Amino acid sequence: MSAAHGDEELGIAAGEASAGTRPVAGARGPDLGDPLVECLLRLGDDRLILGHRLSEWCGHGPILEEDIALSNLALDLIGQAASLLRLAGEVEGRGRDEDALAYFRDGVQFRNCLLVEQPNGDFGVTMVRQFLFDAHSVLVWEALAAGGHPGLAAVAGKALKEDKYHLRHSSEWVVRLGDGTAESHARVQRALDDLWRFTGELFRRDAVDEAVAAHGIALDAAAIRPRWDAIVDDVLARATLVRPADAGMRHGGRTGRHTEHLGHLLATMQIVARSHPGAAW
C-alpha cells in the first residue's frame, strides 16, 4: 500500500492540511481546549453517539430479544455518556451540564471516533461495529479504573462491568453470524471489511493523551493494541471471518472532523432539545 493510502485525515485535501499561513482555528478548524476536558469529551461522545445509533434499532430489532438487548446496550452507553459529559462540564467550569454538551454542540465540536457514527446498516453491520468497539472499550475501562483520576476511575469501574456484558453479546453474535449461513457470513465479512478502516483511530495518540497523563490518566494505546488484537483475532477465527489488512485507515473524529453521517444523527438527536430549550418531561 502506498503512502497515499495510509492514514488519511477526513475532509482535508492534501494541500489544506498544512496551511500554516491561514488561522487554523477557523470556523471548521479544530478547537482543542483543556486536555482533560477533551479526553472526557472523547470518552463521553463515543458512548453518546454509539448509544444513539443503537437506540435507532428500538422497535426495529430482527427479533424481540434483540430489540430489547440493543435498547439495553443503548441505555448503558447513554448513561455512561451522561456521567462522562457531566464530569467534562464540571472540569470545564463554564456551567455546561451533560444536556448542554449533548444537545447544544455542533458536529465539529464532537470528539467521538468515526467508527461509532457509522450507520447501523443491517444487524450484522451493527454487531460488527459493536464488537470492534466493545473489545476496545473494556480495555480502556480496565486501564482507567486503575488510573489516578478518582472521578473517571469511578465511572470506569462501573462501565467496565456493563461493557463486559456488551462484549460477550456482540462477540457471540459475530461468531453466530460469521459461522452461520453463506448469506450471514458474506454480510458480516463485508461489514468487517467496510468498518475496519475506522479501527486505526482507536489506537492513535496525540497531544491530548500525552497531556492527561499529568492527571493520572494513562491510556497506553501501545499496551491496549496487542490485547485488542488477541480478542479480535480469537473471535474472528471462531467466526471463520478474515481479518482485513490495516490499510486506508481513517481518522479525524477526535479533532471534530467527522464523516457526513454525524450531522444527520445530531439533527435527529438534538432537534427536540433545540426546538424547546429548557423543556422538561
Place this chain on the structure above:
Amino acid sequence: MLTQDDALRIVGTVPDPEVPVISVVELGIVRDVTVAPDGGVAVTITPTYSGCPAMREIERDITAALTAAGAPRVELRTVLAPAWTTDWIGPEAREKLRRYGIAPPGKAEPAGLITLMRARTPVPCPWCGSRDTELRSEFGSTACKAIHVCRSCRQPFDEFKAF
C-alpha cells in the same frame, strides 16, 4: 425529629419500582443515610446500571417517603464507587425474588476481564426448580435482568443477573 434508625427504616420501606418485591435497601443501592442536627436527611445512593431509568423515580420515592415522615429537608447524593454489585443483595431478598418468579443472581464475576464464549451453568427455574433451563437473552425487560425459559415447566422467567 427523625432519628438515624427511623430514617433508615423509612428508606427501607421504599420498594424498587421495577422489582417491587424488594426494597431499595435490600437491593443494596442505599449506601448511607445520615440525619443532620436540624433533622434534614442525606441519603447516598449508587446506581445499579449507568443507564438505569428507574434511578430518578427511586430518588423521588425516597424523598417523598422521608418528607411524609416529617423530614424538613432531604438531600440525595449519588456515588459511583464502589460500583454496585448483586453480591450486596442478602439471602432474604434473594428468597423474595425467587418467590416472585425472578431467579436470584449467582455470584458476581471477579474483577478482571472475561472469558468469551464461556459455557454457562443453567439457572434453576424459580417456578419448578428444574435445572433444565435455557438462556434466551442476557438482556431482559430491565437492565438488571436476563431472560430464560424452563424446558421442564415450559415457563419463561427472568433472572436477576449477577453483576
